[in-house]
Amino acid sequence: MVAEIIEIFFTRVFDLSLAVQLLCVAVSTVLLLGVPSGTKFNPLKFAAEVVCLAAIFLVLNLTITVIAGVARLFVGSYWNYLIGIVLYAFVRSKHSIAARVTMAIVVFSVIVLMAAFGTIVGNMLENHIGKFDIAITKNISSLLMVACSVVFYLYPVYRYEMNASSVALNATCNLLSAMLFIVYELLRAQNFSIEYAARMFSGYISIVIVAMLVINMVTYFMTYSTCRERERVLFYQAERQKSRSLEELLSLSESRLAELREVRHDVKNQYAYMQTMIEEGRYDDLKKYFEELVGTFSRPLGEMIESGNLFIDSALNLELSKARAVGIKLDVRVSVPHELPFSQNGILALFTNVIDNAIEACVREKVADAQIDVVVEMRGDYLFLCVTNPTKKTSVGEEGQTSKRDKRLHGYGMRIIRKVVKKYNGYYRCFVKDGYFVSEALLDTHYDGKPVKHVTRGGV
Numbered sequence: 001m002v003a004e005i006i007e008i009f010f011t012r013v014f015d016l017s018l019a020v021q022l023l024c025v026a027v028s029t030v031l032l033l034g035v036p037s038g039t040k041f042n043p044l045k046f047a048a049e050v051v052c053l054a055a056i057f058l059v060l061n062l063t064i065t066v067i068a069g070v071a072r073l074f075v076g077s078y079w080n081y082l083i084g085i086v087l088y089a090f091v092r093s094k095h096s097i098a099a100r101v102t103m104a105i106v107v108f109s110v111i112v113l114m115a116a117f118g119t120i121v122g123n124m125l126e127n128h129i130g131k132f133d134i135a136i137t138k139n140i141s142s143l144l145m146v147a148c149s150v151v152f153y154l155y156p157v158y159r160y161e162m163n164a165s166s167v168a169l170n171a172t173c174n175l176l177s178a179m180l181f182i183v184y185e186l187l188r189a190q191n192f193s194i195e196y197a198a199r200m201f202s203g204y205i206s207i208v209i210v211a212m213l214v215i216n217m218v219t220y221f222m223t224y225s226t227c228r229e230r231e232r233v234l235f236y237q238a239e240r241q242k243s244r245s246l247e248e249l250l251s252l253s254e255s256r257l258a259e260l261r262e263v264r265h266d267v268k269n270q271y272a273y274m275q276t277m278i279e280e281g282r283y284d285d286l287k288k289y290f291e292e293l294v295g296t297f298s299r300p301l302g303e304m305i306e307s308g309n310l311f312i313d314s315a316l317n318l319e320l321s322k323a324r325a326v327g328i329k330l331d332v333r334v335s336v337p338h339e340l341p342f343s344q345n346g347i348l349a350l351f352t353n354v355i356d357n358a359i360e361a362c363v364r365e366k367v368a369d370a371q372i373d374v375v376v377e378m379r380g381d382y383l384f385l386c387v388t389n390p391t392k393k394t395s396v397g398e399e400g401q402t403s404k405r406d407k408r409l410h411g412y413g414m415r416i417i418r419k420v421v422k423k424y425n426g427y428y429r430c431f432v433k434d435g436y437f438v439s440e441a442l443l444d445t446h447y448d449g450k451p452v453k454h455v456t457r458g459g460v
Helices: 002-013 016-033 043-071 079-091 097-128 135-154 164-190 192-200 202-280 283-296 310-325 344-364 407-423
Strands: 329-335 371-379 382-390 427-433 436-444
Touching: 002 043, 016 043, 016 079, 016 097, 016 135, 043 079, 079 097, 097 135, 097 164, 097 202, 135 202, 164 202, 202 283, 202 407, 310 329, 310 344, 310 371, 344 371, 344 382, 344 407, 344 436, 407 427, 407 436
Parallel strands: 329 371
Antiparallel strands: 371 382, 382 436, 427 436
């Protein structure tokens, strides 16, 4: 029986229009799930993936047909595509999970709607044009699948961070429209009256399909616009924070310069006084004054962090001045190479956001004699940042929760941290342990393919 079903499949079901559809579905899937927009296009690799995926669709189609034939059931003609797309999305695609889910559902919805459109329009033309070959409309609808996929490819949502509501909105619209026509196909196959009515009202049904496709596309582009606008806001927020940090660094530098000027002026006065004592022969007084002066040298001019890495030192000294201004002790341990492959903007954004959160938490919770511990060191090929601050919380809770007046700024701060970590193939996590809030971040020094020489210099 299985052999008979396979023979029927290749003699009656598998034809040129099905082969074209398999290839077009494979092209759409690989285009939206396997080829990141903006990367160098490799035609040979693309063609190989398309052929392999089309073969997988064919095998799945044959397998489902055999199972349905043995069980004497009609299950429809789209499940092979759904299974193949899902497998490709979670095995081959490198997009984020949210983007994979969204693009997989979009591809499947386009396939179902366009395939249904080609069949219904073909049936309608068969009723009005003698000897019309329905394969023509099926092939055209398959090519339209690719055209729609190209449009989505030019405006990919996976360039931006997607939230749960965006994924849910697209999933709901696309899945509902796809499942509606899958159910419609099942009913047509099992009820002659529905099949007859479908042929009679095929024109109206084709309009409904186009309307659903338009609704799905509008939903997709609304999501794209929202994600793009959110990314722009994040960019401007990051630039604003960068400017503020640079202003604070400049203010810190000017403060240090003013201290040095005061020391210089004081030293000049001291030299003049000692010169006077020498001229007057007051050597005992000079000796006593000199001993007192040496004692003042033990007082540091100002605590500064000098690890040898300019970018990290700048960020840490900035945070040190912030902590000192609010009466919080910042205990810093640094052991890093004098050169790292990360940009100053990336280091500044990550360090200031993570340590600022710790400082603000101590101020907000009014922790007495608060001390924040900061560890910056190399762990293998990764730069490791660990910030620990005392807290009254018992758990991290939902990510993004904050008691800040402007909750949006906290959200953008966390997104900036995640963006920096993602850029450098890193990792970020935070947790509460034994009354301390711990934030950890790792940045990969090989993110650009260029390893860093691990030459360390003095740290604090």
